[in-house]
Amino acid sequence: MTALGLASPLELLEELKRRVRALQRLQFQVVEVVGVLDQQGAAETLGYKDLVEVFKHVLHWDPKVSRRKLAQARALCPTVTPSGATVDPVLPLTAAAMAAGTLSEEHVEVVAEAMAELPAVAEVHLVQYAQHHEPRSAKAFCKELAYRLDQDGPAPAGPEPVRPRNVVRRQWKSGRYHLFADVDAETGAKLDALIDPLAKPEPSDLRHAPEREGDAFCEVVGLALRASRHHIRGGERVQLTVTLDYEKLRTGVGAARLDNGERIPMDQVRKIACDCAVIPMVLGTRSQVHDVGRRTRTINAGLRRVLVARDRGCTFPGCTRPPSHCEAHHVRHWANGGETNLDNLTLLCRRHHDLVHHSDWEPEMAGGRPVFRPPVFVDPDRRPRRNRVNVVA
Structure with missing residues (x-):
């Protein structure tokens, strides 16, 4: 043409x-x-x-x-x-x-x-x-x-029982957390019973009802986090992990990173630090609590903390799963002589943990960080790949 x-x-x-x-x-x-x-x-x-x-x-x-x-x-x-x-x-x-x-x-x-x-x-x-x-x-x-083709519509029938559904939609947007819930009446009543007493206005309270209820909901979340009956792997209570540089915390300048990759301003971090236990960790140092060796394949609470601080979530290339969704994986399998220490462990979500065990994706450590060699059909040269999402802020 x-x-x-x-x-x-x-x-x-x-x-x-x-x-x-x-x-x-x-x-x-x-x-x-x-x-x-x-x-x-x-x-x-x-x-x-x-x-x-x-x-x-x-x-x-x-x-x-x-x-x-x-x-x-x-x-x-x-x-x-x-x-x-x-x-x-x-x-x-x-x-x-x-x-x-x-x-x-x-x-x-x-x-x-x-x-x-x-x-x-x-x-x-x-x-x-x-x-x-x-x-x-x-x-x-x-x-x-x-x-x-069917002007008369379907034949009359008795009403089908309505299946109870509980739907929650969550989304991070512009540094805020948007939440929508559609739950059954029983759960709604329980939530009302928790929020209502906390949302009562004080004599000098200038907040509107939605603001009071929002603050009350945040307080309920805090109460749930402090509940002793909820645990995560390693035998510890549910906790919020905030990763930051100590100098930023001291000066109040900059931002910190949450488990899910979102960043929060330092003034909020300083407020959290006032109400929470601070667990200092220096990566790269040796400590017996962080090096189980060959004694067992399971990891303890201290080792998991260090692993979470280093990996910040699933380390598989491109994955964005936070640490709470991850399991510890031995880069060199424990049954094959691999030790249970930071140099031989990485965090993987369940999906990628299964993939690594059943496919030709091969994890290895490079410079103290996990990398993954893809199968030949993904990259004929099998060049190692690193997760570029969960990186230090």
Whole structure:
């Protein structure tokens, strides 16, 4: 074609259409490969729990993208039975349209979602409409088609029992912690019973009710942290770990880091220090409490504290899990002569702990810090990788 800058708008649109169709055909070819990997059980062969984790390491896909590709593959790709017979795709017309480049991934999602509730005969109508309209319009058409195919609605039935659900959404945003909870009535009543006495206004209290209740909720959290019946590994009570430089604490300048990677200003840290026990630790020094040696494979409270202070969470490359979600892993297995000390331990979340034990990811220590050599299919040179997320502030 003529250089794009010299083309007319109509020529450019025609070229754009051609390239988009080529892209959509390529996307289907990607889905085909994903489908074959899924049917072969490739994740288990490679020592992984699922393909989502494989794609994260090999293709750097977000888990949401991987799950979408897998869902599309299971709907659009033929399957092979244990006897060797080939079974047609769940959505053969949708597969053919995407293979021809006339349907996008977004269209496929709309059609697949609608076909979960519709008879197979409806697919031809949905595909024909989706090929000529944007996904949003196709979704509205699917809804209308479902209504026309079943105008009377489902047969009357007794009301299904409502399943109790307890939902909590948590999010860090701009240095604040946003919390939404939808819990059962019993839990709500218990929380009210805890908050109400603490939220009563004092004679000179200028706070509005939401502020008083917010402060009361924070006090309830503090009470829960101090409850002696709650423990973590190592036999210690639940505690909040704040990592900082002593000079910053002394001068009140700078910020400290929480377990989850969030940073809090030094004035808040100084307030915490007034109400909590301070456990000083100097990394790199030797102490018997931090070096169990070959006596046992389990770690004690003191050794875990030092491990948490050094690793700050899961040390697997790219992982953001905090220390409270992690287990101690022997870099050289205890059964193979590895010692239980700081030079042979690292923190791993459960998912990556399993991965290290069942795949070709190999941890090792370099300069007193854990690094990981990936499998050959991730990096042919197996260059060591370090977690760059949980680093010192």
